[in-house]
Amino acid sequence: MPSTLPLGDPVPADGGFPSAVQQALSARSAVPFGLYVHIPFCSVRCGYCDFNTYTAEDLGPGASQLSYPDTLISELVFARGVLDAMDAPERKLSTVFFGGGTPTLLPPEELARILARARELFDFRPGAEITTEANPDTITAETAQILAEAGFTRLSLGMQSAVPRVLKTLDRTHDPANVERAVDAARAAGLQVSLDLISGTPGETLQDWRSSLEHAVALQPDHISAYSLIIEEGTAMAAKIRRGVLEDIDPDDQADKYLLTEEVLGAAGFDWYEVSNFSTSRDARSEHNLNYWVDSDWWGAGPGAHSHMAGLRWWNVKHPAAYAQRLSTGTTPGHGREQLQDEDKVLEHLMLRLRLADGLDIAEYNALPELARTMGERISPATVDSLVKEQLISPEAAVPAAGHPEGRVVLTLRGRLLADAVTRRLVP
Template sequence: MPSTLPEGEPVPPTGELPTAALVTVAETPLSFYLHVPFCTTRCGYCDFNTYTAGELGNAPGASRVGYPEEVLAELDLARRVLGPNTPTVGTVFVGGGTPTLLPADDLGRMLSGIRDRFGLADDAEITTESNPESIDEAGMSRLVDHGFTRISFGMQSVRPHVLAVLDRVHTPGRPQQAVAEAKRAGFAQTSLDLIYGTPGESLSDWEASLRAAIDAEPDHVSAYSLIVEPGTRLAARIRRGELPMTSEDDLADKYELAEKLLIEAGYANYEISNWSRGPESRCRHNLAYWLGHNWWGVGPGAHSHVGGVRWWNVKHPAAYASKLDQGISPAYAREQLTAEERRTERVLLELRLDTGLDPAVLTDRERDRIPDLRARGLIADRDDQLVLTAAGRLLADGIVRDLLD
């Protein structure tokens, strides 16, 4: 969730949506994202809408202690806006920030807020992100008691010098230990998040991180290329020449190594940056984004999508709390996607998945470009769907640009 909010059209104080956005709400899967904006320290590469205690100070409404109440207030708003015909919620994802800086019982209370207002599907996937230093096995057991089924730990790298560039602080081996604790605590699914392409990271550094993650035997691994966001400390260090910018060739080599080692270890790539042990280990919440389902993002700066309308909340926790305390929507602005914009997004997102894209979504002229992409080994056919090859995944954005009118 980037820290800079886009502009858009105003949102009514009630948060009400256009009637057309609610027409299919009963039959469209519904998810919730709960944003916890608190961190102990700010990582140098991070551009997310997060705050340390020192940054928040004593601003009214910015307390961790009072935060669950604000979440429940926005859930009340969501219930009013979406109406009585929503399906039970299929996935919930608590992200941040560092959600597990909040007590497990507070996270459980927020989850109960969704359960009480909307209901949870019997097989609902309930995920929290976690810094592995911010929770112990007892806390994990408490989360499982509250209904959490999946936990995703930020590992990033196993090499201390790489973590230092990212301003990440880990006890050596703690992320792997946390996976073992989560399994003992009863989590059905565990995940480790890695980052490659940090300035100064060698190919052997990256291989060590991959092998350490694999040895921990999580059910799911995410491997993301580092994006140097403007305005971050890392971007400033690169601009000053203190650190080198990673080359595209280096990123490609590291992605190919991730694919090789993870496949050998029994993981399957189901989305460009994500690998799982099996279909049951895929992150269903992220799949909801990629498949264009409805989701409501709760919290400061959180983004939502319902029926082709996207909106995003005010950024600062104090401003967010102030709006809710006044009984008005915390939304900052919104946009209504046209049919063509939704089609373009469908191409962009569904091509990322191993299930691929139905060619019927494309225009005749766009379909005429498929043979060339197929001949170049970038796209293949699977079950009448278009899917990116391993080589195509490296060039996904360019392929979409080449494909679309």
């Protein structure tokens, strides 16, 4: 089942922001603004998944795939009204990301309609990145062409593995051969292609993982996300591990597979730009995901979707029926929210930028007003020298340079394997 939502503070019925957040927004007109669109439908629930997704049997009364696009559009209209009521600065969307679930279970014409309404309400920056996730089995040449003509620029395919028995363990239903067909369809339509892979599935060997990486590379995508499997409580896979039906995750095996990922993808011309993300060029990076890592703003539309604006986070009610009911009465679908405290802002700045290949700018971090207000310790040259000597961060990046007067903290390959330990060394 999907994970439970945090409680947080109640969201007012009109969705309005606290006054301090409204004031902060006025200074963020240049900060990228993204839209996340959650499509919560799947044909089958994968055993490892705790995302907020529903099969047809799960929905029950009050929600349906047929009515969902209109309900979702009503939240986009609601969002526009909330921002206008606060006189928030006009900001065009730099990214739009349709995630799920399986967005492409909806007809491509409906995805196009949702996107068109988002453009009418918010407008898009020139060159905006417009992505949809997809199960490979749902993509045809016609589907890809409709998406491209609607303005989508990028297709993110849930490949996960090239090994049939690994896919079976993950409860993935797609035909591995359809990954290649989906990539070809996307290419023909002029879309960028990203492939998602998952390492560490119970029973997956190192050779299995190599096969998946090499198969993905052979398809010549622009981008590959290679995530380590995390066993989430409440999932079917977690229950199987508890009963001994499946073996548990082995951290050493995960580390070996990460090293293999770097080896295979690096040899094929992919550079890491975030611990689990690799691209063939800067232009192929996922700008929408980067927005999450650099404290940008985004509105999350859909049941269970999370949003962030100027240090305010909120999340929607989870079930599509409850989501639809609230919007039908003109009430926010927000379930709860929190305003980040100074300590949270400092820690997140450090943790998220440390995951990036561009690293943590030491001078920028040391100058954070939140750091000064919390009396946190600045990152000292001694700490940096120690991490360099232990080969956890790049010695070249740590040297002061133009634009980075105190240097940067950039993880080495060894540092990426021990990122949590490096973070703890730097936490004030």
